[in-house]
Amino acid sequence: MKTLIINGSPHVHGDTAALLEHFLAHLYGDYFMVRAYTAAISPCVDCRRCRTESGCVIEDEMQMVYRYLSCCDHVVIASPVYFSELTGKLLDIGSRLQVYDAMQQFQQKTPLRRTKKGVLLLTGGGDGSPEKACSTARCLLHRMGAEQLYPPVCSLHTDQIPAREDQAACMVAQRAAAFLNGDASKDA
Numbered sequence: 001m002k003t004l005i006i007n008g009s010p011h012v013h014g015d016t017a018a019l020l021e022h023f024l025a026h027l028y029g030d031y032f033m034v035r036a037y038t039a040a041i042s043p044c045v046d047c048r049r050c051r052t053e054s055g056c057v058i059e060d061e062m063q064m065v066y067r068y069l070s071c072c073d074h075v076v077i078a079s080p081v082y083f084s085e086l087t088g089k090l091l092d093i094g095s096r097l098q099v100y101d102a103m104q105q106f107q108q109k110t111p112l113r114r115t116k117k118g119v120l121l122l123t124g125g126g127d128g129s130p131e132k133a134c135s136t137a138r139c140l141l142h143r144m145g146a147e148q149l150y151p152p153v154c155s156l157h158t159d160q161i162p163a164r165e166d167q168a169a170c171m172v173a174q175r176a177a178a179f180l181n182g183d184a185s186k187d188a
Helices: 015-024 062-071 088-095 098-107 131-143 167-181
Strands: 002-007 030-035 074-080 116-123 146-149 153-155
Touching: 002 015, 002 062, 015 074, 015 116, 015 153, 015 167, 030 062, 074 131, 088 131, 116 131, 116 167, 131 146, 153 167
Parallel strands: 002 030, 002 074, 074 116, 116 146, 116 153
Antiparallel strands: none
């Protein structure tokens, strides 16, 4: 099994990394992680070339993401919640999924033939609500071919308790990994 992970956190050792680390300890198979804040991935510039030709005109690390999306089984989005939304750098990557919409809408082609399972991991410590971030993430996960989604895994009180100490969130992260692993007994 192969899993694409898009990590939207700027912090290598922060709360999102801690929750993701717990999740990965229970995930089977190989994974490819894209760190939004260090990846050389530009946002979509709306050049509209993808309406008539396959692929994206921007040659950067997103090309590796497209290749991995074509063969992976699962997609995971991990992000802190900033102002009730996913991080801006993660949204830059998400904007590049426009190529799949264009393929389907203007070229009448199926962009990703392989359906996937998806998981969302969110952390945050402010007073914002996660609903908008969840809605955006669901849209991105669906665009990447994730049709079966696990309920969002959230550690949203990191201003009071670090994610690595949030036992409830860590347990749900473990269940989310079991969901991707296909272990229904641990998903219950």
